[in-house]
Amino acid sequence: MPAKLKPCPLCAKPAHQDHAPFCSRGCKDRDLLQWLGEGYRIPGPPADPGLDSDEGAR
Numbered sequence: 001m002p003a004k005l006k007p008c009p010l011c012a013k014p015a016h017q018d019h020a021p022f023c024s025r026g027c028k029d030r031d032l033l034q035w036l037g038e039g040y041r042i043p044g045p046p047a048d049p050g051l052d053s054d055e056g057a058r
Helices: 025-036
Strands: none
Touching: none
């Protein structure tokens, strides 16, 4: 017997095993778009404007 899944973190509908922890592919994709569009942010100190991350790759 599978363990009961928590509700979807986006819409609170029951989660589906194929898309856990989300209820559907739509909610799963919506969450991914939030990450890609910088909708979710972790607070931290301001970035150093003089530091260019591309310079180390050259």
